[in-house]
Each structure stands twice: as C-alpha cells, then as structure tokens.
Amino acid sequence: MPNKNFDNCVSFFIDNGAFQGRLIRLSEVINTILAKHTYPRPVSATVAESTVLAALLSSTLKYDGLFTLQTQSNGPVSMVVVDVTSAGQIRACARFDEQRLEAGQTLRKTSGQIEPAPHLMGSGHLAFTVDQGSSHELYQGIVDLQGKNLTECALRYFKQSEQIDTNLKLFLLPPQGESSSWAAAGIMLQKMPLKGGAAVDAETAADSWNEANIFMESLAEDEVFDANLSSADILHRLFHGNHLNITQTKEYSFGCRCSRDKLLNTLSTFSKQDIADMVENGKITATCHFCSTQYSFAPGELIKQ
Secondary structure, three states, rough: OOOOOOOOEEEEEEEEOOEEEEEEEEEEEEEEEHHHOOHHHHHHHHHHHHHHHHHHHHHHOOOOOOEEEEEEEEOOOEEEEEEEEEEEEEEEEEEEEEHHHHHHHHHHHOOOOOOOOOHHHOEEEEEEEOOOHHHHHHHEEEEEOOOOOOOHHHHHHHHHHHHEEEEEEEEEEOOOOOOOOEEEEEEOOOOOOOOOOOOOOOHHHHHHHHHHHHHHHHOOOHOOOOOOOHHHHHHHHHHOOOEEEEEEEOOOEEOOOHHHHHHHHHHHHHHOHHHHHHHHOOOOEEEOOOOOEEEEEOHHOOOOO
16 A cells, blocks of 8 residues: 655745745655666666656646656766656656666676766756646756766756755665665755845854754655655654744656557658558557557558558
8 A cells, every 4th residue: 555655745934934845755656667667776776866856846846737857968877757747747767778887887896786876877968847838938957967966966957047045855765675665755945035125134044044954964864764754744853943834745646648649640740661661560569668558550550641
C-alpha cells in the first residue's frame, strides 16, 4: 500500500512570510518510473534525482500545462527528460551509452556505484521549460551543467537567471539490502520580496536567512525518508520556532501521455519511403521512451492517400 507521507509536495512559509519553502518526497512515483526501464543503477540514480528536482522546481511556478526538465550533454548519460504536468503527473527517461558508462566506472574503480549526476552527464546544459499551449509564450531557462552535483547546477540557474536568493538540498535513497525500492526527496527555501517597500534592517534580514538555512541544512537523510513521519512533522521539527505556516499539499503520480493515436498522427507525416524503410516483418513497431509501451502499425495505416 502506498505511504501517504510520500509522493507529495508541501508548501510553507516561515518567519512571518519572509521565506517560502517546499518539501517534496517521492517513492511510488520514482519506483514506477524506474520499473518501466532497465537502467543500470547509476543511471537510475540520476533519473530519480532529476525527477525530484523537476517536481520541486515546478512546484514553485503557477502554470497550466507542462513543466519539463531536460539535460543534454556529452557524457555517458547524454540526456535526461522529466515532465511534470500541472495536474501532478510525472514521467521521466534517460539516454545513455552503457559501454562508456561501464568503461568510465571501471577506470575510476566505481563500477555499479552511484556517482554525482554531473559526473556522468559531462559537459552540457540543464534546461527548464514551461509549455502552457499555443495561446501562451513558451518559457525556458538554461544553465550550464557545472557543479559537483545536481543541486549546485540548479542553484547556479537561480543565481544567474532568477536572481532570487535560493537554497535547496536533494536526497536520494537507493535500494537497501534485498529491497528494490528507491526514494528521493528535496527541500527548498527562497526569500520573498518585501511587501509595500517595508524597511528591514539588512543585518537582521541576513541573520534570519542564515538561521533558516542552517535549520534546513540540518535535515538528515534518516528523517526525510522516515516513513512514519509526515512532511508536516518534519517541517515542525525544523522550523517550529520560525512561525511556520504550512499552506498546501500537492499530490504526484506517474502518468504518460503517449497513445496509439498520437503516434499514428506523427508517423503519418513521414514520406512513403521513410515508412517503407521502417517496416520489419510486415509491420512498423514503435516504443514510447517514457513508459516503454510498444505500438504496432500496418504500413497501410500510415500512408496517406
């Protein structure tokens, strides 16, 4: 049975609204995504961490449509894509070169071990896109994949592009012992704009921000992945002395938007020769990269008269 303490994001304010935050913990969502694939352990870790980061970042935005986190790089894990709909459905996938991955880990004597995501991704960029349909302008933010871990890459984006004082911390729990279960979590704090131009002593504001970050950084792995603790329990432990105000909880689930009709419409735009080249054993077969669902078509279904 799914644990109700996971697969949701809790929004909160502290210090009388001076700082806003998010705490997200994912379990069933992560395991459903990874069960759709047969990724090596290091790639699964990269996908899990990218998924919780995407959900965390999307939770700070008001949008009606699709938030996408995507990396493109020259390392063994050359691409990761995570989609988060405004309704809370998440899907994710990765592209990787298994031979390069194994060769690199063999060289570093880390075969099968989980390494920081940027280490496996190499040089490239991390992009965040918000698509609300044709009636809205597409929003995109991009940052270079620079940093010791995925957290540092995301913080560089906020520092360079958003110019919002932000701190975040990501957690990853790989399968332990005979368990095959993964979990991932994240917590974020951001400064809120001053309302009404109110004057605040700079030193006091800085001290409050530093204190809030110290409390946030004190969150330990055994706490955030404690199945018996709700997110509210964790936040009260961290910020009970900071006028904590929990505002809302958003639920997340796995969801793929692929369908036979969508794929049929796409393949029907190909030329007759391209369609003929795709035929094997009298049919054309395509597999969704996100959910691994396989679709088959007869050539005559695709060729428009």
